Amino acid sequence: MAAPRPSNQLARHAIDELMEFSGETQVPKYMKFFIKQQIAETSNFINVMREQAQSSRNRLAQLNAMILEMEAMNDPEKFYDALFCLRDDKRDEYNTLMAINYVIAEAEEKLTTKEEHLEIMKAEINLV
Numbered sequence: 001m002a003a004p005r006p007s008n009q010l011a012r013h014a015i016d017e018l019m020e021f022s023g024e025t026q027v028p029k030y031m032k033f034f035i036k037q038q039i040a041e042t043s044n045f046i047n048v049m050r051e052q053a054q055s056s057r058n059r060l061a062q063l064n065a066m067i068l069e070m071e072a073m074n075d076p077e078k079f080y081d082a083l084f085c086l087r088d089d090k091r092d093e094y095n096t097l098m099a100i101n102y103v104i105a106e107a108e109e110k111l112t113t114k115e116e117h118l119e120i121m122k123a124e125i126n127l128v
Helices: 006-022 027-071 076-127
Strands: none
Touching: 027 076
């Protein structure tokens, strides 16, 4: 018989550590513990991304205010290059905000899946 592959050894080591850390020896119970960790980490990630999205919205508001103020000046042609740069910055910031919103949506979907997995583990524990 062939020796176990390194990935099998790594998986076994990870499971052993999880069992030791959680204090549980039944698969559903230590999996419940592991899933709860994943849920907490994903929730924290979503909160950080929401803060980033708010910062991006704040920068967009500042850029909009600067653009409006420069356009209202008597000689907007004098500031054409600056306006052009500000509009580029506004477009880039908007794209950043859209990307952050996408990441948040993906993470929320992942969170929902993890919560469903947690319910499955709870149901399995009740059957044991």
